[in-house]
Amino acid sequence: MKWAIVLCAVVALSECIIQVPLIKGKSARESLEEQGLWNEYKGKFPFNPTRFDDQSLYVSNEQMTNDADLAYFGVISIGTPPQSFTVIFDTGSSNLWIPSIYCSSAACANHKRFNPSLSSTFKNAGKSLSIRYGTGSMTGFEGFDTVVVGGIPVKNQIFGLSQSEAPFMAHMKADGILGLAYPRLAASQATPVFDNMMTQHLVNQDMFSVYLTRNSAVGSMVTFGGVDTNHYSGQIAWIPLSSQMYWQITVDSVTVNGQIVACNGGCQAIVDTGTSNIVGPQADISSMARAVGAHSANGDNVVNCNNINNMPSMVFHIHGQAFTLPASTYVRQVCVCLCVCVCVCLW
Known part of the structure; x- marks a missing residue:
């Protein structure tokens, strides 16, 4: 299946274009810097960049490049009735995960937590999940539920529910992460959200695009199924x-x-x-x-x-x-x- 983020060939499908407004918030690093804690955290949790030929990428653990400067996030909902969460739309990972009520880590205490018992459409996948980042980690389990992105329901989407999170995650403004990379990168062979969007014919084209404003200006956007021509001039460089x-x-x-x-x-x-x-x-x-x-x-x-x-x-x-x-x-x-x-x- 071919798809794009303004990077490769486009294959037409059907239905619609989905847009999710993004918020430019302070990164975890910026929050730590303001509190004078960045150097302490940098020493405790040194950055561990990914090597692309690392075979562990193909199995249960997912290593990612960085999470110290995640700053753009948008709102999705999970479950029936919907429970809302802010997530990073991250092209450097492939899993969707959010905190759960079963998590007692400090990072979960100051974020919204998903309660599966309140959703009539939730199904436990019966699999554990462990994801390691450059400066953080989460462990938990996987489930299936309806995930609403930009008002469009993605049915039977697999996602992670954290049961523990590294201390660094407490300084993230977003609750969780929605990965937009390829399925090969996904921990536990989870199907990424955008792949299900394509399979369920929820987007016009097999592509998504990201527009990021500068200096905290409003208007940042991730567009699923096309490109918003209001956000660029000239020709796209493929x-x-x-x-x-x-x-x-x-x-x-x-x-x-x-x-x-x-x-x-x-x-x-x-x-x-x-x-x-x-x-x-x-x-x-x-x-x-x-x-x-x-x-x-x-x-x-x-x-x-x-x-x-x-x-x-x-x-x-x-x-x-x-x-x-x-x-x-x-x-x-x-x-x-x-x-x-x-x-x-x-x-």
């Missing part, structure tokens, strides 16, 4: 996938001032709505940081905020096309006097 597990593509090179600073000879990357960081091998990330004038400080690449307007652009060369990122898009200000060089998920 990039073929190099693997159908993540939304994985080949980056030809990364240049600054015309010089290659990363991906010399090509490298693999994933397009991940679940993180706002550029993540990659230390040598490449260090090279990119040096090229834009950043220096390492406490594990982050730091620049002087006064220099942002004079910093060079990063250019990602992908499938024969150049995608230019000015400094204003790859630097994140974390306080009045300090900026952190926020770096897309590169492998």
Whole structure:
């Protein structure tokens, strides 16, 4: 089955286009930074980036790139009558999961929890679920129920109900995660929500698109079944996938001032709505940081905020096309006097 996120070929189906408004909230990292706890958590739960050839990806545990900067989330409902939850629409994972009433972790205590006994359409799948993230984890079990996305009911959708969550999850604004990657990446071989949307002929086309606003402006949107032409101008750049597990593509090179600073000879990357960081091998990330004038400080690449307007652009060369990122898009200000060089998920 072929499908797309503005990345690959489109196959027409029938029915409708579904849109879900997204909220730009504070990321878990931003919340921890405000409380002065980020360095403590970073030390306790060091980032563990995924390697795409890790065979454990094909079995029960799912490893993901990052969850420290998840920030865009929307509302779905599960069950009959519906119980509402905010979820991250994450192209870096494939499972849908939310907290359950059987979870007593601190992360569940400050989020909405699903009560299966209140839903007349809930069915226990009889399977356990364990998902590990770059800086967090959840364990629980799986069930089936009706999941409503953008007002459209997806029947008999499998999802995870957490029974325990890592402490870091307590700082996520969203209740859970709705994965939009391929079935191969799903823990416990769960069928992703979008695959069921296609199978149940709920979308016009086998594609979805994501529009993200900047600086907490309203209007962010995930569109299932098409692309909202109000959110772009010109032509869409279609990039073929190099693997159908993540939304994985080949980056030809990364240049600054015309010089290659990363991906010399090509490298693999994933397009991940679940993180706002550029993540990659230390040598490449260090090279990119040096090229834009950043220096390492406490594990982050730091620049002087006064220099942002004079910093060079990063250019990602992908499938024969150049995608230019000015400094204003790859630097994140974390306080009045300090900026952190926020770096897309590169492998």
